Amino acid sequence: MGGPLDYESDLVxxxxxxxxxxxxxxxxxxxxxxxxxxxxxxITHKYFDQALEAHVTFSKARSFFTCDINVHAGRGITVRGEGEAGDAHAAFDDAAEHIATRLRRYRRRVSEHARDAGNRAKPEAGRQYVLQAEAPAEIEKQAEAHSEAEALHATIIAESDAAIESLTVRDAVMRMDLAFQQVLMFRNSKNGHLNVVYRRPDGHVGWIDPAGA
Known part of the structure; x- marks a missing residue:
């Protein structure tokens, strides 16, 4: 019935x-x-003509289970949900409800994006890096011993491809919210500049536009 630890299955x-x-x-x-x-x-058939892939990961921490769901549907559309509960079934249901809530909020715009994915310009390629957390004193020591580029390279612990889409600010906020991210870089479709939207500590959304400076 149940598989071994760290079991993984792919179903087409x-x-x-x-x-x-x-x-x-x-x-x-x-x-x-x-x-x-x-x-x-x-969930996916309700909001998308065709969902491309979904990744569901379960883990256990002390006395409760956690579940992380990532659904990719169309280019640039990623929806994420996280949940936790006393058993794995309930943890999945919690995460799935978070996804459904976000999709209900953006129902019309998500459907439009999924249908129009083939007509949008190809996103720009970028790189995403994860830097090792270090104390300020250690960072200063590295900067003194190496050039800025060398010091930065020494702290990279992970990297991956990243797509920089051409979006309106409204759509960028939608993408950030659906993917449960704290920050999103995009190219503003109205002025062509690189912009950033981010979630502020007070819950509001911040927007950085160099063109407005």
């Missing part, structure tokens, strides 16, 4: 959506995987 399903379900320190049962597949079908 109708309409070419690929579902990946993985567990970190969690024994995944057939019933749980079926519940995930069925429920995500309902």
């Amino acid at each position: 399903r109708e309409k070419t959506m690929q579902l990946t379900v993985s567990g970190k320190q969690v024994d995944l049962s057939d019933a749980l995987r079926t519940h995930v597949a069925t429920h995500l079908d309902v």
